[in-house]
Amino acid sequence: MTKPVYKRVLLKLSGEALMGDDAYGINRATIERMVADVAEVAKLGVELAIVIGGGNIFRGVAPGAQGMDRATADYMGMLATVMNSLALADAMRQVGIIARVMSAISIEQVVEPYVRPKALQYLEEGKIVIFAAGTGNPFFTTDTAAALRGSEIGAQIVLKATKVDGVYSADPNKDPLATRYSTITFDEAISKHLQVMDATAFALCRDQKLPIKVFSIVKPGALKRVILGEDEGTLVHV
Ligand SMILES: Nc1ncnc2c1ncn2[C@@H]1O[C@H](COP(=O)(O)OP(=O)(O)O)[C@@H](O)[C@H]1O
Numbered sequence: 100m101t102k103p104v105y106k107r108v109l110l111k112l113s114g115e116a117l118m119g120d121d122a123y124g125i126n127r128a129t130i131e132r133m134v135a136d137v138a139e140v141a142k143l144g145v146e147l148a149i150v151i152g153g154g155n156i157f158r159g160v161a162p163g164a165q166g167m168d169r170a171t172a173d174y175m176g177m178l179a180t181v182m183n184s185l186a187l188a189d190a191m192r193q194v195g196i197i198a199r200v201m202s203a204i205s206i207e208q209v210v211e212p213y214v215r216p217k218a219l220q221y222l223e224e225g226k227i228v229i230f231a232a233g234t235g236n237p238f239f240t241t242d243t244a245a246a247l248r249g250s251e252i253g254a255q256i257v258l259k260a261t262k263v264d265g266v267y268s269a270d271p272n273k274d275p276l277a278t279r280y281s282t283i284t285f286d287e288a289i290s291k292h293l294q295v296m297d298a299t300a301f302a303l304c305r306d307q308k309l310p311i312k313v314f315s316i317v318k319p320g321a322l323k324r325v326i327l328g329e330d331e332g333t334l335v336h337v
């Protein structure tokens with residue numbers, strides 16, 4: 100079975116995962132491995148849009164941001180996602196993949212602004228679109244940005260590539276007895292307050308009937324297995 104089960108997907112890449120084993124920042128080997136995974140599925144002809152987080156950079160500045168106004172800190176977080184997006188697009192360029200970064204906040208000398216029809220055009224042309232700066236609003240997360248952009252571009256699924264290999268009954272990093280769901284409904288995930296994604300992202304996807312697949316960004320080949328419809332991670336559905 101080598102045919103993708105999706106035509107267009109929104110891939111959410113963890114910002115925090117980008118730092119690899121470092122304390123913060125972008126780990127070169129990690130970003131190259133992520134790009135190799137993405138290249139493999141792009142070759143299958145899947146239209147890929149990506150939202151990347153910013154936790155890896157924000158960690159490095161967090162001590163200095165203590166006591167800071169929340170909205171200001173969030174704008175810093177959004178700028179961190181712009182840096183990650185640029186790094187990701189450049190790492191893609193180095194392996195011959197054409198990517199376009201579009202930002203939700205306007206910094207036109209650096210990246211082009213998000214314009215939905217333009218994003219759709221890039222996807223149809225087979226380019227990878229990287230959505231930077233989250234939703235452009237403080238008090239949101241890049242998971243919510245993934246839900247929003249995924250809905251806007253008519254993605255068939257949101258793929259959340261994160262540090263854990265699925266949705267668990269409790270945070271597996273804190274509770275060793277937590278068990279993994281192979282599927283779970285949005286209502287269950289929300290009512291059980293499962294923290295793997297924020298409730299805003301879950302609610303938006305539920306309302307748009309946009310399923311989410313949560314899987315490991317660390318496990319080799321996991322993204323490809325998800326794209327091929329193989330048993331991997333946790334499906335969150337209506
Ligand atoms: N019920 C749960 N199932 C899985 N992971 C959970 C759960 N509750 C909390 N988590 C935590 O959520 C984290 C993933 O979410 P998040 O911090 O938003 O990561 P990302 O960097 O991918 O955005 C996991 O590393 C895990 O520790």
Ligand SMILES: O=c1ccn([C@@H]2O[C@H](COP(=O)(O)OP(=O)(O)O)[C@@H](O)[C@H]2O)c(=O)[nH]1
Nearest residue numbers: 114115152153154173176233234239240241
């Ligand atoms: O629409 C958005 C998206 C992100 N952020 C900020 O950017 C940070 C980085 O994003 P996130 O934590 O989602 O990244 P990840 O967990 O994937 O590293 C967040 O903490 C927020 O401070 C925001 O304010 N609005």
